[in-house]
Every structure is written in structure tokens, then in C-alpha cells.
Amino acid sequence: MSASDHDHDHDPAHGDHGHAPPGHAPHGHTHDAAPTAIEARVKSIEALLVAKGYVDPAALDVFIDTYEHRVGPQNGARVVARAWTDPAFLERLRLDASKAIAELGYEGRQGEHMVAVENTAAVHNLVVCTLCSCYPWPLLGLPPVWYKSPPYRSRAVIEPRAVLREFGVHLDDTVEIRVWDSTAEIRYLVIPRRPSGTEDLTEEALAALVTRDSMIGAGLARDPAAASA
Amino acid sequence: MNGAQDLGGMMGFGPVVVDPSHPEPETPVFHSEWERRVFALTLAMSPVGRWNIDQSRFARESLPPARYLASSYYEIWLAGLERLMHERDLLTLEDLDRGAPAAPASAHPGRVAPADIAAVLRRGGPTARTPAQAPAPAPAYAIGQRVIARVMNPRGHTRLPRYVRGRAGVVIAQHGFHVFPDANAAGNGEAPQPLYTVRFAARDLWGADADPNSSVTVDAWESYLEPAP
Numbered sequence: 001m002s003a004s005d006h007d008h009d010h011d012p013a014h015g016d017h018g019h020a021p022p023g024h025a026p027h028g029h030t031h032d033a034a035p036t037a038i039e040a041r042v043k044s045i046e047a048l049l050v051a052k053g054y055v056d057p058a059a060l061d062v063f064i065d066t067y068e069h070r071v072g073p074q075n076g077a078r079v080v081a082r083a084w085t086d087p088a089f090l091e092r093l094r095l096d097a098s099k100a101i102a103e104l105g106y107e108g109r110q111g112e113h114m115v116a117v118e119n120t121a122a123v124h125n126l127v128v129c130t131l132c133s134c135y136p137w138p139l140l141g142l143p144p145v146w147y148k149s150p151p152y153r154s155r156a157v158i159e160p161r162a163v164l165r166e167f168g169v170h171l172d173d174t175v176e177i178r179v180w181d182s183t184a185e186i187r188y189l190v191i192p193r194r195p196s197g198t199e200d201l202t203e204e205a206l207a208a209l210v211t212r213d214s215m216i217g218a219g220l221a222r223d224p225a226a227a228s229a
Numbered sequence: 230m231n232g233a234q235d236l237g238g239m240m241g242f243g244p245v246v247v248d249p250s251h252p253e254p255e256t257p258v259f260h261s262e263w264e265r266r267v268f269a270l271t272l273a274m275s276p277v278g279r280w281n282i283d284q285s286r287f288a289r290e291s292l293p294p295a296r297y298l299a300s301s302y303y304e305i306w307l308a309g310l311e312r313l314m315h316e317r318d319l320l321t322l323e324d325l326d327r328g329a330p331a332a333p334a335s336a337h338p339g340r341v342a343p344a345d346i347a348a349v350l351r352r353g354g355p356t357a358r359t360p361a362q363a364p365a366p367a368p369a370y371a372i373g374q375r376v377i378a379r380v381m382n383p384r385g386h387t388r389l390p391r392y393v394r395g396r397a398g399v400v401i402a403q404h405g406f407h408v409f410p411d412a413n414a415a416g417n418g419e420a421p422q423p424l425y426t427v428r429f430a431a432r433d434l435w436g437a438d439a440d441p442n443s444s445v446t447v448d449a450w451e452s453y454l455e456p457a458p
Contacts, residue, residue: 042263042307046270048324053334054277058343060269066350068258068265108353113404130237130390132286133302142268144253145260146245148302154239157392157445158435166246177443181237183388184424184448185356186404212255 067142075106076139076189077210080221081203083116084194097189101139111138111187117180118191119217124171126164126217127180127188128156134182136189140212147216157181167218190217198224230287230384231391233294238392238435264303271310277339280313282354283414287386288312356408363406363421368451370400370425375457378427378449386414389453393445397457398429401446409450423451 035043049055079101083090092100097114101107114136117125129135130153135143146152155163160177164170171177180188192214198206201224213219246252259265275285289309290297297305314320341349360367370376378393388410404424412420428446431439 038304038307039261039263042266042270044325044328045307045311045320046266047329048320049270049274051329051333052319052324053336054319054340055270055273056336056340056343059273059341059346060266062343062346063269063272064259064265066346067268072258073255108351109349110353112353112355113357113407115402130392131234131388132289142258144255145302146253149242149245150236150239150298151242151245153236154242155245157237158240158431158439160443161440163245166244166249167252168249173442175442177440178428179443179445181390181445181447183390184404184407184410184450186424186426186448213252 067137071138072141073139073210073212073215074207075104075141076136076212076215077207078104078203079106079116079139079189080191080210080215081207083191084206085203093191101189106138108138110134111136113184113186114139114189115186116189116191117178117217119193121175121193123176123178124164124169124217125178125180125188125190126156126160127182127190128153129182130154130157131181131183134185134187136187139189140215144212164218167213169218169220190215192217192219192221195221195223230290230386231382232290233292233297234286234290235391237390267303267307267310271306273341274310274314274319276341276349277337278313278317278319279339280317281413283386283408283410284416285309285313286410287414288316290386357404358406358408358419358421360406362419368403368423368425370403370423370451370454370456372400372403374400376400376425376427376454377457378429378447379453379455381453383411385411387411387453389449390447392434393427393429393447393449396429396433398427398433398446400425401428402426404448407450409452411450411452425449425451425454427454 046055050057082104083093089100093116097116098107098112101114119125133143133148135147152163157179160179161171182188192210195209198209209222209224211219211222214221259268289305291312292300292305292308300308311320375397377397378389378395380395381389402425406421407424408419409422412418426446427449428444431443431445432441434445
């Protein structure tokens with residue numbers, strides 16, 4: 001197999017295919033058959049890079065474990081819960097989000113330059129990266145398939161209200177929508193509105209209401225009554 | 230370049246949420262083992278190949294448009310990684326034909342050690358530069374100033390999406406000096422420039438039929454902008 005005739009005979013329903021045809025799930029399932037062409041290709045490339053002394057396979061496992069198990073939306077949820085409960089923190093977040101977020105220990109790759117945008121009764125914020133898949137890794141982990149997909153990247157900027165309706169977010173036309181296209185290294189975190197009836201909840205309980213999608217702006221924080229059901 | 234990555238405003242990709250009764254869960258992050266390996270190989274190889282983030286983005290978006298749009302996310306990552314390695318003779322066609330050598334080479338000086346990964350990720354790759362590092366004049370545009378995104382069609386990498394070119398917006402934030410991707414991707418150094426957030430009314434981007442109560446912001450380097458008349 002040469003590098004120039006990269007195979008194309010994969011099943012589009014498999015793998016992280018953000019624009020699978022209707023009726024196909026955008027994510028695949030575990031293979032139990034012979035390796036596909038791309039599986040074989042990745043295996044042979046990894047073996048070559050290891051043999052050439054470029055890559056330590058144990059390092060690959062650490063990268064994967066970090067973003068599969070250690071870093072994820074639970075981090076961003078803690079920032080949101082802190083912003084909801086600590087007005088001084090919220091003020092610091094508004095002044096210098098990267099610095100305020102680092103107080104909670106979240107910093108580094110793909111979150112070097114953070115800006116927090118707050119949803120209110122009058123304004124709803126939605127984050128996209130039309131050019132690739134820029135996303136605040138230290139706070140949210142790696143982006144979901146839909147965030148990286150052509151449908152979202154093409155439509156979020158031209159018809160955000162319709163995209164939000166697909167996510168079940170029905171905003172009144174009087175609510176202003178601000179879409180943030182992440183075209184530089186600034187990374188945006190949406191601070192969703194704090195649900196009503198949560199005055200007595202602890203910061204930890206509040207964090208449990210904060211979903212990944214709500215911190216992109218594609219969802220709302222969970223209603224506590226529904227969340228405990 | 231005017232490649233397939235520049236998706237903002239395109240139509241016909243279908244719904245973002247294919248099945249609203251089954252939204253994409255927050256886990257799993259990866260949907261097959263080869264995706265894990267491609268992700269990790271990409272992170273592990275950048276200090277070996279010494280390419281920067283703008284060069285990696287350019288490698289991905291240089292895929293012919295038909296192939297870009299027919300590829301899944303991690304297929305695009307793999308194609309970009311292969312291109313970067315081929316350009317630097319880190320992985321050749323002969324390598325792929327021959328397979329891994331029997332005698333492994335010694336570790337490359339750029340090889341990432343598992344124990345160093347946490348620190349590497351925590352350090353990240355900040356792109357902000359001090360004015361002293363940026364032999365450019367002070368920022369030309371003030372917050373609140375009306376600007377126009379330049380009409381430009383560079384053959385190399387750029388982060389100015391097509392859908393804002395020629396449109397008028399308002400500067401809403403200044404971010405100091407940041408590495409300029411167009412220069413950095415071409416290997417012409419960091420050439421830092423002032424970076425702004427510019428807000429465009431949806432109707433100024435998409436016409437009279439657009440949502441009257443929404444806007445899109447992009448982060449734009451100074452040379453992407455000119456003063457509005």
C-alpha cells in the first residue's frame with residue numbers, strides 16, 4: 001500500500017464520521033471482523049514510527065488515557081458551578097478567564113487563552129469552529145462528533161436558531177444569539193444560566209447539572225428535578 | 230486557502246442532531262481503537278517533526294475538497310499526519326512498502342517520554358506574545374471601531390473564513406499580540422500581530438433573510454482587517 005493511494009473503501013458508518021448519511025449513526029461500533037484497511041494502515045504506521053525511535057508506545061497510551069479518562073466536561077462543570085456560586089470568582093473569570101480557570105488547576109494545551117461568555121435571559125451564546133475543531137480541551141476534553149462535523153460547522157453561523165432547535169433548545173426570537181467562531185487560539189467557554197430552584201444546592205451538586213453541550217451553548221444546564229429523577 | 234475546511238454558511242450537509250431521541254453521549258470519546266492511535270500519534274509526532282499547529286492545520290485542509298468531505302475526522306488527521314511526515318522524510322513510501330525494520334533505531338531526541346506528558350500538556354502552546362516580541366506597531370483598531378474584513382484569497386493557510394471577507398463588523402475585544410498563522414504555517418516565523426474579536430451582524434453576513442437578532446464573531450489578526458469607510 002502506498003501513501004498516495006490512501007484507501008477509501010471504509011464503511012462510512014464506522015469511525016468518527018461526522019456526516020454519516022441519514023439513518024447511519026454518526027459513530028461506529030466495535031469491529032469483530034478482520035481489520036479494516038484503515039485499522040491495518042494505522043497499525044503499520046505506528047509500528048514503523050516505534051521502530052524508527054520516534055514514538056514510545058507507552059506515551060501513546062498516556063495521551064489516550066488523559067483525554068479518554070482524565071480530562072473532560074467534568075472540569076468545565078466545576079468552573080461553571082464556581083462561577084454560579086462565587087461572585088468574586090465570576091468577576092475574575094470576566095477579567096481574565098485563563099487565570100481564573102487556572103485557580104482550579106485547568107490549563108494548557110488548547111486552553112491557553114480562555115474567554116468565558118455568559119448566557120442570560122436576553123443573550124444566548126453558541127461556540128463553533130467553522131475551520132476545524134477548536135475546542136477548550138482542558139475544560140471539556142475532546143469535542144463530540146457533531147461539533148467537528150460539516151453539518152454543525154456549516155450551519156451554526158448561518159442558522160444558529162434552527163441548529164439549537166435540533167438540540168431541543170427553543171429560544172424566543174427576542175433572545176439574542178451570539179455565535180463565536182473560534183478562528184484563533186482563543187477558546188470560548190459558555191457559562192449556562194443557573195437553573196431555578198438550585199439556591200440550596202452545593203457547588204458539587206450544581207456541577208452535576210452542567211452538561212458538555214451546555215458549555216458549548218448547544219444545550220441548557222439540567223433541571224435539578226429532571227436530573228434527580 | 231479556499232479549501233473544504235472553510236465550511237461556514239455551506240448548505241446541504243443535513244441535520245446536526247440526526248436522532249434527537251438519542252443525542253450523542255459524553256462518552257465514549259473515541260469510537261474505535263484506530264482513532265485513539267491516530268490521535269495519540271499526532272500528538273506524539275509533533276515534537277519529533279517540529280511542525281507547528283498552523284502547519285498541521287494546513288496539512289489537513291490541503292486535502293482535495295472531495296476527499297476532505299468524504300473523510301471522517303480522524304481520517305483527515307491521519308492524512309495530515311502522513312503528509313507532514315512525508316514532507317520531512319520521517320516516513321517514506323519505501324518505509325510503508327517494506328514495513329518495520331527488524332532492528333529498532335535508538336530514541337529520537339524529540340521522542341516524548343510518558344512521564345513528561347502531563348507537564349507538556351500543562352504547558353501547552355500559548356500563542357500570545359509581548360509587544361517586545363512583536364516588532365509591529367501598537368494595535369490600530371480600538372474597541373467599538375467599525376472595520377471591514379479584507380477581501381483576500383491566499384493560496385497558503387489563513388484563518389479568515391470566506392463568509393466574513395468583505396463584510397463590515399465591530400471590534401469588541403483586543404487580545405494583544407498573537408502568532409500570525411498565515412506566516413507560521415508557511416515557515417516564515419511567528420510574525421505576531423494584534424488579534425481582535427470582531428462581531429458581524431447576521432444580516433451583514435447573510436442578507437436580509439437572516440435572523441435579525443443574531444451575530445457571529447471571529448477572531449481576526451490585524452492584517453485581516455481594514456478600517457470601515
